Amino acid sequence: xxxxxxxxxxxxxxxxxxxxxxxxxxxxxxxxxxxxxxxxxxxxxxxxxxxxxxxxxxxxxxxxxxxxxxxxxxxxxxxxxxxxxxxxxxxxxxxxxxxxxxxxxxxxxxxxxxxxxxxxxxxxxxxxxxxxxxxxxxxxxxxxxxxxxxxxxxxxxxxxxxxxxxxxxxxxxxxxxxxxxxxxxxxxxxxxxxxxxxxxxxxxxxxxxxxxxxxxxxxxxxxxxxxxxxxxxxxxxxxxxxxxxxxxxxxxxxxxxxxxxxxxxxxxxxxxxxxxxxxxxxxxxxxxxxxxxxxxxxxxxxxxxxxxxxxxxxxxxxxx
Numbered sequence: 001x002x003x004x005x006x007x008x009x010x011x012x013x014x015x016x017x018x019x020x021x022x023x024x025x026x027x028x029x030x031x032x033x034x035x036x037x038x039x040x041x042x043x044x045x046x047x048x049x050x051x052x053x054x055x056x057x058x059x060x061x062x063x064x065x066x067x068x069x070x071x072x073x074x075x076x077x078x079x080x081x082x083x084x085x086x087x088x089x090x091x092x093x094x095x096x097x098x099x100x101x102x103x104x105x106x107x108x109x110x111x112x113x114x115x116x117x118x119x120x121x122x123x124x125x126x127x128x129x130x131x132x133x134x135x136x137x138x139x140x141x142x143x144x145x146x147x148x149x150x151x152x153x154x155x156x157x158x159x160x161x162x163x164x165x166x167x168x169x170x171x172x173x174x175x176x177x178x179x180x181x182x183x184x185x186x187x188x189x190x191x192x193x194x195x196x197x198x199x200x201x202x203x204x205x206x207x208x209x210x211x212x213x214x215x216x217x218x219x220x221x222x223x224x225x226x227x228x229x230x231x232x233x234x235x236x237x238x239x240x241x242x243x244x245x246x247x248x249x250x251x252x253x254x255x256x257x258x259x260x261x262x263x264x265x266x267x268x269x270x271x272x273x274x275x276x277x278x279x280x281x282x283x284x285x286x287x288x289x290x291x292x293x294x295x296x297x298x299x300x301x302x303x304x305x306x307x308x309x310x311x312x313x314x315x316x317x318x319x320x
Contacts (some may be wrong), residue, residue: 005066040068046080052085057152063102072103083114088121095126099133108139119150127154128162135165135175144175160190164198171210180211191222199226200234220247225290227258231300232265236315239273252281269315 026263059078076097078248082090082192096269098107112133118126133148134143143239148169154162167186170179190198203222206215220241226234241259242251256277263270278286 050085052087052090054055056082056087056093059090063093072097076103083225088118088123088126090127092120092123098126099129108133112139114289119153122157124154124157124159124162127157128159128165131162131165139239144169148175153231155186160195160198163190164170164201167198167201180205183212196226196229196231196234200231200237203237216241216247228298230265232262233315234266234269235265236270239261239270243273243277252277253285253289256281256286257292257296258291260290261298
């Protein structure tokens with residue numbers, strides 16, 4: 001993709017549901033059920049007696065399948081009970097299910113309403129998702145200014161997805177005035193907290209000198225951070241930087257290694273770069289690079305509950 005296509009859409013925040021804490025992660029053992037499974041029964045009792053927090057957590061367990069069989073219909077039931085008690089988390093969870101059509105019929109207007117209720121109570125993920133729906137015009141007339149307002153509310157609460165969304169609006173000049181410096185600032189806020197798409201987008205700004213001084217070393221630094229998290233577009237770009245010797249030493253073996261990892265991650269342009277690079281490398285170099293790619297300890301990509309969270313970034317090879 002070219003740099004100008006970097007900003008064509010927004011991210012939809014992943015449902016994490018971790019701010020309640022409480023039950024912790026499921027731990028399967030060979031001698032008994034998971035810790036979460038043991039805790040489900042008293043949790044259900046609390047939910048049935050009107051505890052909205054317990055109802056929300058029970059809905060979360062049904063949504064994620066932790067400690068209990070995954071059941072979106074049951075998740076919707078318990079989120080609704082929590083939402084009826086004005087639980088911002090329950091409202092958010094129900095909004096998410098309506099947006100995704102899981103456990104309920106997909107209904108963007110209902111999703112918008114529940115997100116709005118949660119957002120007004122300060123739920124930052126709901127604020128981000130509400131902004132994303134306004135940005136895309138789902139369940140409501142498209143309004144980039146309103147999208148920016150909600151993205152900013154979430155961004156100022158530290159939501160990294162919202163920070164990236166707000167940055168993209170500044171870069172497009174939609175809902176806010178065009179401002180590359182503000183875009184860089186918000187991408188940096190998310191990047192410094194390890195959000196890989198923001199790391200890659202900040203790298204793109206350094207590579208082009210947009211909102212920050214042109215700096216190939218900084219571009220390589222942020223690209224590497226995103227690549228190490230398994231972001232295939234960043235791996236493609238890091239390979240290009242090594243192939244060109246921009247911000248890093250020229251190193252065909254390292255370039256081939258990152259291209260190969262990017263190709264395995266689904267980046268089709270990486271295949272062409274591999275083919276081109278192999279013409280100037282020896283067989284031993286290609287073998288060495290391929291072996292090195294196999295030794296990369298790249299974490300599995302974070303699975304997202306939504307289908308709209310396109311990861312956008314630039315391919316440096318298109319910006320030469």
